[in-house]
Amino acid sequence: MATTITATIGGLAMSPQTTMAAAANRPLLKTSMKMGSELGFVTSQLNGIKISCNPNQFKLPPTTLSAPPFRPSLQPVAKRVCPFTGKKSNKANKVSHSNHKTKKLQFVNLQYKRIWWEAGKRYVKLRLSTKAIKTIEKNGLDAVAKKAGIDLRKE
Template sequence: MAGCISVRGTPSSLSFRCSSFVSPALSLQLSRPQRVHLTPRPLVVCPLAKRICQMTGKKRNNGYKVSFSNHRTKKLQQVNLQHKRLWWEEGKRFVKMRISAKALKTIDRKGLQQVAKDNGIDLNKF
């Protein structure tokens, strides 16, 4: 057995043998690792931002991608969301929202206060 490493008994005693000379087995004493006791910390999960318009509540739509051969595969049609900073005239401040492009067009037409009132949104929370 040339260059053989054999483990006897516990993992802490290793014996090495070499074929070039005959000698008693060399044993290497390894210290056992210390156990560290840690108190488990609670798992903190950061919620991902949902792709929902904060003004109108629009969400993704389930649809089909239809090929030329009329083979249908399912797909999700996401909302066109934009991070916008809008001036709120009645509150005399900017409001940061994540709203859809459709809601932006409606805000341009009606105004921010009227669209928020129609959808039951409190702009003081933004």
């Protein structure tokens, strides 16, 4: 049992019976596929070049394909929240001279600070609010981290 499939290119149907004389002003592209019960192959003729391949060699094993893990193209931005005090941005109104109110955010004054951790005998780089820096200077890093429930060993 053999089946012939013809290709349609640019609105022009090409079949194996198309001759070069009929398509003298158009490029000839014939694609025919013959499928047999024991052998399957694809033959393409492009300006006299004959290309053939066996489609059975490209079949994938029957396995379940899963999507690759999602990786964002941009790095995530750190939240503007102090981990020690929990301070975060405040919604407020910007009031003009004509008393016109516009919504705005008042962000926390976060600073990257390298602080000596006495128990770990090393420096720890943290992103803290200025209020948390003052509290750490007063009470010590271990006491403030313990009260906030932060484990400094991971960082």
